[in-house]
Amino acid sequence: MRTKEKKSKKRLIILLCIILAIPIAWILITRLEGGKPSIKLDLLSQTIGASQELSISVADMKSGLRRVWIGLLQNGMETVLLEKDFPAKGLIVGGIKHEEALKVKIDPDKRGIKDGKAILRIVVCDFSWRHWFKGNRTYLEKNIIIDTKPPEIDIISRFHNISQGGACLVVYKLSEECHRSGVYVEENFFPGHSGHFQDKNVLMAFFALNHKQEPGTKIFVKAIDRAGNTSKAGFNYNIKRKVFKKDVINISDKFLNWKMPEFDIYTQQVSELTIKNKFLKVNRDIRKNSYNKVIKLVEKTDKVLYWDGVFLRLPKSANKAGFAENRVYKYNNKIIDRQIHLGIDLASIAHSPIPAANRGKVVFAGSIGIYGKTVIIDHGFGLQSMYAHLSSYNVEEKQMVSKGEIVGRTGITGLAGGDHLHYSILIHNTFVNPIEWWDKAWIKNNISSKINKAESR
């Protein structure tokens, strides 16, 4: 009897031991994990400015985050930028937080940090019981440069006369290499680029006013250095007001029945619409899509001044419609639409050969909605010429063309009622008046003289 009792007592103790051993073993295994926390530092550049915020993400997927310490070492001095302790769920279970995204601002002025070299140090610990309960630790050190000085902008070009819907050039010198600089015409940014002048800190920016931008439009140069320090500089400019012509276009059923099937490929629903609504869809939606496509295409521009001298106009041709003409569309004597014509229409004999207006690289040769068969040539630094409604083209993308080289033939593809060339000039994302580029004196006074002057500095 006694031995039986003893035996069952022993069994009970073993069972209790097993029951206790399982959670203890589990706690020891999980709490003694050796997985180190991770640190992700997103630095755009090694140079860090006054206003720049550092994005740091830390994570520990096992026992959780315990502590983050971020500091800066400079000339033997240590400055704490951030210290953060994370709470634990309980004595045994580990940390609550497994991931954290941190934003740290160095604020050199406030903290007495000077411009120059420094070391950014990040330390993260987790809730593991390893290292005598101190946890696993990850260090990250990064050599950085503190730069709080904004770039200086020196405007080199002197006169800036610009017409509504016209182009202009500004040449400027920066005190340091910048991440981004250029001209702002209100909200619209025209990037400046180095590459043409021997001094790589001398840049030029072609910029433009669109047809709606009148005198009073704000224009300035802005530069952002690699540390994010920003400067602005105004310059002397004079805006000339332009009044653009109005034109009435009568839309006939004959024209619609002839032209609209060409656009069926762009929208499926179009076929269910009346012929008038089909036209409105083409003249509004497809026009807008075509415009956006051109703007996207001209983003590709080389930092090489390919062109030289006056731009060519289609030989022996008549101006059929001008730049920024306000077009009123009438159908059955009623106004049904209004659009702005952002090029010049030139008509000669049908299928006339079209010379490249100047030297450049073909950025596009293909079909674009209302423009039909189109060729776009990049003349460098954001200046491009566009040829639309062609019957054919004989150039291909990336091909260099010389001034006067035949790129295609005039036609009626796209939204054209008769054989003609739709000729446009763009400065980055803005259509400008091509007339300026056909004028030798205008080019000399507004563009070439400024470039020559900056070259001979």
Ligand SMILES: [Zn+2]
């Ligand atoms: Zn046109």
